[in-house]
Each structure stands twice: as structure tokens, then as C-alpha cells.
Amino acid sequence: MNLIFLGAPGAGKGTMADMAVQKLGIPHISTGDLFREAIKNETVLGKKVKDILASGALVPDDVTVAMVEERLAKPDAAKGWILDGFPRTTPQAEALSRIAKVDLVVEFGVRDEVVVGRLSTRRVCKACGKIYNVKTLPPKVEGVCDACGGEVYTRPDDREEAIRTRLSTYHAQTAPLIAWYGGKGLLASLEGEGDPKDVFARFEALLAARDAKAR
Ligand code: AP5
Numbered sequence: 252m253n254l255i256f257l258g259a260p261g262a263g264k265g266t267m268a269d270m271a272v273q274k275l276g277i278p279h280i281s282t283g284d285l286f287r288e289a290i291k292n293e294t295v296l297g298k299k300v301k302d303i304l305a306s307g308a309l310v311p312d313d314v315t316v317a318m319v320e321e322r323l324a325k326p327d328a329a330k331g332w333i334l335d336g337f338p339r340t341t342p343q344a345e346a347l348s349r350i351a352k353v354d355l356v357v358e359f360g361v362r363d364e365v366v367v368g369r370l371s372t373r374r375v376c377k378a379c380g381k382i383y384n385v386k387t388l389p390p391k392v393e394g395v396c397d398a399c400g401g402e403v404y405t406r407p408d409d410r411e412e413a414i415r416t417r418l419s420t421y422h423a424q425t426a427p428l429i430a431w432y433g434g435k436g437l438l439a440s441l442e443g444e445g446d447p448k449d450v451f452a453r454f455e456a457l458l459a460a461r462d463a464k465a466r
Pocket residue numbers: 258259260261262263264265266267281282283284286303304307308309310311315335336337338339340343369370372373374382383384385387388408417443444445446447448450
């Protein structure tokens with residue numbers, strides 16, 4: 252199954268995708284994670300996008316589409332994938348439709364003020380990307396990843412100014428994709444607020460309803 256997780260920054264796309272990977276056995280492909288990996292490894296791409304990510308603006312479409320196309324061609328993506336953070340503009344969605352067939356787009360709806368609260372308390376493992384929250388989901392030992400022992404840090408774009416930029420960019424450039432995919436009959440919108448386990452249960456119920464309908 253080829254899935255897209257759509258939603259504002261902090262909507263919980265990464266958190267839900269990590270849970271869905273265990274259920275569906277398909278890879279979680281986050282364009283933000285791919286960019287952060289390139290920045291960490293100081294590749295040509297990483298140097299090009301470092302300041303863009305820190306500011307909260309979007310990386311140009313051609314750069315992003317080329318990176319995704321390369322990632323989707325890897326063997327583990329042959330049986331399906333969860334795309335998180337891509338597409339984020341209409342030209343990216345059009346490009347994806349030329350590269351692959353999308354089965355379902357799941358939009359997680361969360362109010363802006365909730366997003367700001369979540370992102371200002373988020374922490375992430377620098378080594379493996381595992382997502383934490385100092386208020387709701389702290390690592391067992393402060394600053395140390397439970398999963399790999401890596402350093403748990405604050406993303407450079409989780410500063411208030413960059414959070415505001417990301418939110419306004421989301422509303423201007425990404426939210427129109429809700430109607431775009433809705434028009435193609437591919438969209439399912441879920442309430443993204445509430446306990447992560449409850450949000451995930453809504454996602455599971457959505458998949459079960461689709462399965463029942465297909466039978
Ligand atoms: P990206 O990494 O995709 O960032 P984002 O879209 O801003 O989304 P986030 O990762 O911030 O949020 P999330 O929805 O994954 O939430 P999470 O699960 O972590 O992109 C970063 C940058 O890369 C962009 O700004 C851009 O520069 C560039 N980029 C990426 N893709 C691009 C593209 N396609 N085109 C151009 N540029 C691109 O959860 C957030 C917090 O909330 C965590 O602390 C978590 O523990 C907590 N939480 C999660 N769910 C719940 C819940 N239900 N209740 C309470 N807390 C919760």
C-alpha cells in the first residue's frame with residue numbers, strides 16, 4: 252500500500268508513521284528526516300538545504316522531487332511506503348503522480364495552537380530520529396535516546412519564529428493539497444488531537460473500514 256501522511260508541522264505525522272510501520276511492514280519515508288540525514292553527513296545536498304530547514308521555509312521542488320524519486324526506487328519501497336512530509340506543494344503532488352500510484356492520503360487535523368505547544372516541547376534523537384516530547388513522552392534518561400543511546404536534542408526549526416514560518420507555509424502551500432487529493436477521491440481526514448494511541452486507533456479503524464469495503 253502506498254500511503255501519504257499529510258498535516259501541519261507537529262500534527263504527529265512522524266509519530267503515527269513510526270507506529271504504522273510496525274503494523275504494515277512498509278518503510279516510513281520522511282523527507283524532513285532525509286534532509287536532516289544529509290545535513291548531519293555534510294553532503295552536497297545537506298549543505299544546500301541546511302539554512303532552508305533552520306528557517307522553516309521549503310526546499311525547492313526540483314531538489315525535493317529528485318530526492319524522493321531516488322528513495323522510492325530502492326528495493327524496500329517496492330512493496331509500499333508511507334510518505335511523511337511529501338508532497339507539500341501542488342507541483343510536488345503532480346510530480347509524485349507521474350512517479351507512483353498513491354492509494355490513500357491520510358490527513359491529521361490539529362489546531363495551530365496545539366501544534367505550537369507540541370513543537371516547543373519536542374525533542375528528537377540526533378542519531379536515529381526517534382521522536383520524544385519533554386511533557387508527554389520524555390526519554391527515560393534526559394538527553395539520551397531509549398532506542399539507540401544517541402543524543403536527544405531540539406531541532407533547529409523548533410524555535411518559535413521557525414515554527415510560525417512553517418505553519419504559515421503549511422497553510423499557504425500544503426493545505427491546498429487536502430482539496431486536491433479530496434477531488435481525486437484519495438483523502439481521509441482524521442482528528443489528530445488526543446492521546447497518540449487514540450489517534451492511531453482512528454487510523455487502524457480507517458484501514459479496517461477500507462478493507463471491509465474492498466471485500
Ligand atoms: P519535516 O521534518 O517534515 O517537519 P514538519 O512537516 O514541520 O513536521 P514535523 O516533523 O515538525 O511534525 P510531525 O507531524 O512529524 O510531528 P511529530 O510526530 O514529530 O520537515 C522539516 C523541513 O524539511 C521543512 O520545514 C522543509 O524545510 C523541509 N522539507 C521537508 N519536506 C519537504 C518537502 N516535501 N518540500 C520542501 N521542503 C521540505 O510530533 C510532534 C510532537 O508532538 C512530538 O514531540 C510528539 O511526541 C508529539 N505528539 C505527536 N502526536 C501527539 C499527540 N497525539 N498528542 C500529543 N503529542 C503528540
